[in-house]
Amino acid sequence: MRPRCVISLVSSAYTHTRKINSYFKSSVLIFTTRNMSSATKLPKVFVTRKVPEDGIKYLRNKAEVTQWNSDDAIPRGELKERVRGVDGLFCLLTDKIDAEILDCAGPSLKAVSTMSVGYDHVDVGECNKRGIPVGFTPNVLTSATAELTVTLLLTVSRRIKEGIEAVKDGSWGTWKPLWLCGQGLDGATVGVIGLGRIGFAVAQRLKPFGVAKILYADAEEKEYANQLPAEYANLDQLLEESDFVLGCCALTEENVGLMNSSAFKKMKKTAIFINTSRGGLANQDDLYQALKSGEILGAGLDVTTPEPLPTDHPLLSLDNCVILPHIASATLKSRNAMSELCARNIIEALNGNSMPAEVK
Amino acid sequence: MSARPKLYINQGIPEDGEAIKLYRKQCEITMYDEKKGGVVSVPREEFLRSVKGVDAIHLAYPAKIDNEALDAAGPQLKVIGTMSVGLDHLDLAECSRRNVKVGYTPDVLTDAVAEAAIALTLATARRHKEGMADVKNGVWGSTWSNSLYLCGKDIKGSTVGIVGLGRIGFEVAKRLKAFGINRLLYCGRTHKDYASEVDGEFVAFDDLLRQSDFVIACCSINPSNHKLFNAEAFKKMKSSAILVNVSRGILIDQDALYDALKTGELHAAGIDVTTPEPLPVDHPLLTLPNCTVLPHLGSASINARHAMANLTARNILAGLKGDPLPAPVPSQK
Numbered sequence: 001m002r003p004r005c006v007i008s009l010v011s012s013a014y015t016h017t018r019k020i021n022s023y024f025k026s027s028v029l030i031f032t033t034r035n036m037s038s039a040t041k042l043p044k045v046f047v048t049r050k051v052p053e054d055g056i057k058y059l060r061n062k063a064e065v066t067q068w069n070s071d072d073a074i075p076r077g078e079l080k081e082r083v084r085g086v087d088g089l090f091c092l093l094t095d096k097i098d099a100e101i102l103d104c105a106g107p108s109l110k111a112v113s114t115m116s117v118g119y120d121h122v123d124v125g126e127c128n129k130r131g132i133p134v135g136f137t138p139n140v141l142t143s144a145t146a147e148l149t150v151t152l153l154l155t156v157s158r159r160i161k162e163g164i165e166a167v168k169d170g171s172w173g174t175w176k177p178l179w180l181c182g183q184g185l186d187g188a189t190v191g192v193i194g195l196g197r198i199g200f201a202v203a204q205r206l207k208p209f210g211v212a213k214i215l216y217a218d219a220e221e222k223e224y225a226n227q228l229p230a231e232y233a234n235l236d237q238l239l240e241e242s243d244f245v246l247g248c249c250a251l252t253e254e255n256v257g258l259m260n261s262s263a264f265k266k267m268k269k270t271a272i273f274i275n276t277s278r279g280g281l282a283n284q285d286d287l288y289q290a291l292k293s294g295e296i297l298g299a300g301l302d303v304t305t306p307e308p309l310p311t312d313h314p315l316l317s318l319d320n321c322v323i324l325p326h327i328a329s330a331t332l333k334s335r336n337a338m339s340e341l342c343a344r345n346i347i348e349a350l351n352g353n354s355m356p357a358e359v360k
Numbered sequence: 361m362s363a364r365p366k367l368y369i370n371q372g373i374p375e376d377g378e379a380i381k382l383y384r385k386q387c388e389i390t391m392y393d394e395k396k397g398g399v400v401s402v403p404r405e406e407f408l409r410s411v412k413g414v415d416a417i418h419l420a421y422p423a424k425i426d427n428e429a430l431d432a433a434g435p436q437l438k439v440i441g442t443m444s445v446g447l448d449h450l451d452l453a454e455c456s457r458r459n460v461k462v463g464y465t466p467d468v469l470t471d472a473v474a475e476a477a478i479a480l481t482l483a484t485a486r487r488h489k490e491g492m493a494d495v496k497n498g499v500w501g502s503t504w505s506n507s508l509y510l511c512g513k514d515i516k517g518s519t520v521g522i523v524g525l526g527r528i529g530f531e532v533a534k535r536l537k538a539f540g541i542n543r544l545l546y547c548g549r550t551h552k553d554y555a556s557e558v559d560g561e562f563v564a565f566d567d568l569l570r571q572s573d574f575v576i577a578c579c580s581i582n583p584s585n586h587k588l589f590n591a592e593a594f595k596k597m598k599s600s601a602i603l604v605n606v607s608r609g610i611l612i613d614q615d616a617l618y619d620a621l622k623t624g625e626l627h628a629a630g631i632d633v634t635t636p637e638p639l640p641v642d643h644p645l646l647t648l649p650n651c652t653v654l655p656h657l658g659s660a661s662i663n664a665r666h667a668m669a670n671l672t673a674r675n676i677l678a679g680l681k682g683d684p685l686p687a688p689v690p691s692q693k
Binding site: 148157179205 | 399400401471472475476478479480482483485486487488489491492494495496497498500501503504505506507508509510511512513514515516534535537538539540637638639641646652653654655656657660661662663664665
C-alpha cells in the first residue's frame with residue numbers, strides 16, 4: 001500500500017514544508033487531526049515502525065501522529081530527523097534510544113515508550129536524567145512469551161526439528177525404538193535464570209510435566225518462588241544440576257555473555273539451554289563450540305546477535321540447535337495489547353500522569 | 361535340562377538396558393541388526409523367516425502380527441510382547457485363539473506421549489516449522505507485517521477438546537491446565553470420573569468439534585473410528601482451529617485434511633502419525649505451511665523407550681514361564 005500524505009491546513013510553514021519533503025523523499029505516513037475547538041495543539045508522537053492497529057487507534061484523537069510506515073526498521077539517520085521536536089516517542093527494540101537521539105529530539109520530548117518488555121536498547125538513565133519517563137510493555141506479553149519458551153524447550157528436547165526434517169527428506173523409515181529419542185521433562189531439574197514475570201510463568205507451565213525440581217538464579221530471592229516451589233540457587237549450582245537451563249532474565253551490563261564457555265563447561269552433557277531473554281546473554285561462538293563438541297546436548301534460541309541471524313551462521317548448521325526469529329510475543333492478542341499499552345504509556349505521561357507501565 | 365526358549369527381537373533394543381540383560385540370562389536371542397540389514401526395519405520376508413520356531417517375539421511397532429505371521433512362527437509360539445500401547449497391528453482374536461499371550465506397554469509411555477502431544481500442539485500453534493525455515497532461508501528480517509509477523513495462537517484462554525480422555529488424554533489435559541486454558545472438553549464412549557480433576561466437560565463429538573480451538577486426538581483405534589476426522593468433521597470445526605493427532609494415522613482422512621488445510625476450512629494441523637508410516641516425501645500434506653508432520657515420535661523419550669523395552673521383557677519372560685503377564689492386552693485380562 002503506497003502511503004498517502006495528508007497535509008494539514010492547520011500547520012506552520014515549517015511543518016508544511018517538512019511534510020512535502022517527506023512525501024517525496026521516503027515513505028512517511030502522516031495523520032493530522034484538526035481540533036478546531038481546542039486552543040491547544042495536540043502533542044506530536046512519532047512511531048518508529050508499522051505497528052498493530054490498537055496502538056495507532058489509541059493515539060489517533062489524542063496526538064498528531066507521524067510514523068515510519070515501513071516493514072523495515074527505521075535507519076538511524078532517519079530516526080534522528082523524525083524525532084526532532086516530538087513530544088512522545090513510540091519505539092521498538094530495533095531502535096537504539098541513546099543521548100544522541102534524545103539530543104536530536106530536543107527539549108520537547110517528554111515521553112518514550114518501547115513496544116517490548118526488554119529495554120536494553122533504551123538508555124533509561126539518560127532519559128530519566130532529562131525528566132523523560134520510559135514506558136515498556138510487561139504483563140500483556142507474559143503468557144505468549146511463556147508459552148513460546150515452553151514450546152521452544154520441547155522442540156529442542158523432543159527433537160522436533162530433526163523430526164520435521166526426517167519426514168521431508170525421507171530418512172523416516174518406520175518406527176524404531178531408539179531413533180530420535182529425546183530428553184523427557186519427567187524427573188528433570190529445571191534451572192531458570194531470572195525468575196521474573198516470564199520466568200515464573202514458564203516454571204508454572206513446566207511443573208505438570210513431572211519436573212522434579214525447579215532452581216532459579218536471580219539478583220535476589222523472590223517470595224513468590226514458594227508458590228511453585230522453586231529453590232534459590234547460585235548460578236554455578238544451577239548450571240551444574242539442571243537438565244534444562246532457561247535464560248528468562250532482562251539483559252543488563254552485568255550479564256552480557258553470561259552463558260559462555262565456562263558456563264557451558266559447568267552444565268551437564270545431557271543438558272539443554274533455552275534462551276528467550278536477549279541474544280546478548282549468550283556468547284554465540286562459545287555456544288557453537290559447546291554444541292558441536294557435545295559439551296551440552298542442545299540449545300534453543302528465540303533471540304540472537306544480531307537479529308536477524310545471518311543465514312550462514314555456524315549455529316544454523318547444527319542439528320541440536322533450534323533458532324526461531326524472535327517470535328516469543330507473537331500472538332495477535334499480545335502484539336495488539338503491547339501496541340495499545342505503549343501508546344497509553346506515552347499519552348498518560350504527556351498528560352502529566354504516571355505511565356501504566358514505566359521502567360523503574 | 362530343557363533348551364533355553366528362543367526369542368526373536370525385530371529391532372534393536374538398548375545394549376545397556378535392563379531388557380537385554382534379562383533376556384541374555386534366560387533366552388536364546390536372535391535380534392535384527394539394522395546396520396547389517398541395511399534397512400531401518402526388518403523386511404517382511406526376513407521377519408517371517410526369523411520367527412519360525414521361536415517361543416517369543418519382542419515386537420517393535422508396526423510389524424504386523426496376523427495369520428501369516430502366526431503360521432510362520434508355528435504352534436510353539438507362546439508369547440508376543442509389543443512395545444506399544446496401540447494394538448492396531450495385532451490380530452488379537454487370532455492370537456487368543458492360538459493361545460498366544462500378548463503383552464503391551466501402557467503407562468510407561470504415557471508421560472512421553474502426553475509431552476509429545478503438547479510439543480506438537482504448541483509447535484503447530486506457534487508456527488515453529490515456518491519460523492525455523494524462515495531463519496534458515498533468510499526470510500527473517502525481510503518482512504514484519506505490521507509487527508504481526510508469524511503471529512500464532514494463544515493457548516491461554518482457549519477451549520481445548522480432547523478426543524479420548526484415556527491415560528494419555530488425561531495427562532495432556534493436566535499439562536494444559538497450567539497454561540490457563542478456558543475450557544477442557546472431551547468426548548468418548550463414556551464419561552470418566554477422573555475428568556473432574558482436570559475440569560473436563562463430557563460432550564458429544566460434534567459439540568467438541570464446534571466449540572474447540574484445539575482438538576487433540578488421543579484415543580485408541582477400533583473399527584468404528586477409522587477416518588473419524590473426515591470432510592464432514594472438518595466442516596464442523598472452527599476455521600481458526602488446530603487439529604493434533606497422536607493416536608493413529610487411520611483416524612484421519614488425509615485427503616480431506618489436505619483440502620481443509622488448503623482452503624482454510626481448518627487453520628492448522630500437527631500429526632505425529634500418518635497413513636502410511638513413513639509418509640511418502642511427495643505427499644501433498646508436506647507442501648502445506650500449516651501442516652506439521654512428525655515421524656511418530658510420541659514415545660520417543662529415552663526413559664520411555666527403556667521402560668517399554670523392560671516391561672516387554674517382563675511380559676515375555678512371564679509368558680514363557682506360564683505366569684500372568686505384568687501388562688496383558690485388555691482382551692486377554
